[in-house]
Amino acid sequence: MTAFSPFDGQAVSRFAPSPTGLLHLGHAYSAVLARGAASRFLLRIEDIDGGRCRPEFVTAIFDDLHWLGVDWDGPPVIQSEQAAAHDAALAKLRDMGLVYRCICTRADIAAAAGAPQGEQPPLYPGTCRGRSFDFAQPFAWRLDMAQAIARVGPLHWHDTLVGDIRATPEIFGDVVAARKDAGTSYHLAATVDDAAMGITKIVRGQDLLTATHVHRLLQALLDLPTPIYHHHRLILGADGKRLAKRTSGATLADLRASGVDGRALAADLRAGGLPHGFSFDPKP
Numbered sequence: 001m002t003a004f005s006p007f008d009g010q011a012v013s014r015f016a017p018s019p020t021g022l023l024h025l026g027h028a029y030s031a032v033l034a035r036g037a038a039s040r041f042l043l044r045i046e047d048i049d050g051g052r053c054r055p056e057f058v059t060a061i062f063d064d065l066h067w068l069g070v071d072w073d074g075p076p077v078i079q080s081e082q083a084a085a086h087d088a089a090l091a092k093l094r095d096m097g098l099v100y101r102c103i104c105t106r107a108d109i110a111a112a113a114g115a116p117q118g119e120q121p122p123l124y125p126g127t128c129r130g131r132s133f134d135f136a137q138p139f140a141w142r143l144d145m146a147q148a149i150a151r152v153g154p155l156h157w158h159d160t161l162v163g164d165i166r167a168t169p170e171i172f173g174d175v176v177a178a179r180k181d182a183g184t185s186y187h188l189a190a191t192v193d194d195a196a197m198g199i200t201k202i203v204r205g206q207d208l209l210t211a212t213h214v215h216r217l218l219q220a221l222l223d224l225p226t227p228i229y230h231h232h233r234l235i236l237g238a239d240g241k242r243l244a245k246r247t248s249g250a251t252l253a254d255l256r257a258s259g260v261d262g263r264a265l266a267a268d269l270r271a272g273g274l275p276h277g278f279s280f281d282p283k284p
């Protein structure tokens with residue numbers, strides 16, 4: 001396996017924001033590192049969440065990237081337009097008998113698990129596995145995790161910061177492969193699109209490191225190649241909290257409005273420097 005350094009400029013890489021809010025400094029860091037890793041750099045707009053995505057946030061992504069001086073190759077890939085590929089992948093999982101329909105709501109799952117609904121949803125207790133019900137009601141497709149893992153055996157992936165990692169997708173339980181409202185899921189859509197786009201290096205924040213366990217499993221099940229990963233450190237705001245799309249003063253639009261030069265910021269980020277008041281999260 002070839003190990004890419006994040007800055008060797010040889011990879012096919014991408015930036016894949018969701019237009020559900022304004023980008024913040026952490027997104028800029030992902031985009032700048034991914035751009036620096038790539039000889040070919042692609043932009044994908046992850047807009048499968050029809051209820052939360054807004055066209056004005058797509059425009060803001062383009063504006064922010066132009067301001068940073070981060071250019072991309074070819075037209076942006078619009079994830080919602082890749083539905084046929086997502087459907088084909090789901091059909092393959094269905095043909096393998098590895099997904100099942102699920103009508104449970106979040107509240108059902110929390111109640112079945114006897115846990116309060118918190119930040120971390122409880123693992124799905126398998127209520128709908130092998131259950132028959134009226135398909136007129138909306139349903140999601142869930143991956144039968146134990147069967148999926150048994151089919152492909154032990155898996156690994158490589159992260160340029162952490163090293164070789166054994167995939168442990170079982171931490172997600174029977175994860176949703178296709179949402180009730182979207183016909184796909186972040187995990188399935190991102191995995192299928194990354195392969196279709198020929199991505200060889202994925203640069204994104206450490207908050208998505210655990211998602212890679214599921215992506216690695218889907219790659220194995222769907223016969224897709226495994227990119228090299230670089231899950232970068234997250235950025236904390238002045239309050240010591242991780243940035244969120246709603247963190248005031250941390251959006252790229254805020255920084256631009258306060259007179260920051262986007263290209264200079266991109267150069268600093270690339271060299272590991274952050275604007276005053278921001279710091280890297282020491283915790284992995």
Ligand code: GLU
Pocket residue numbers: 015016017018046190203204208
């Ligand atoms: N769309 C995801 C986000 O905005 C990123 C997905 C990825 O890089 O795989 O957090």
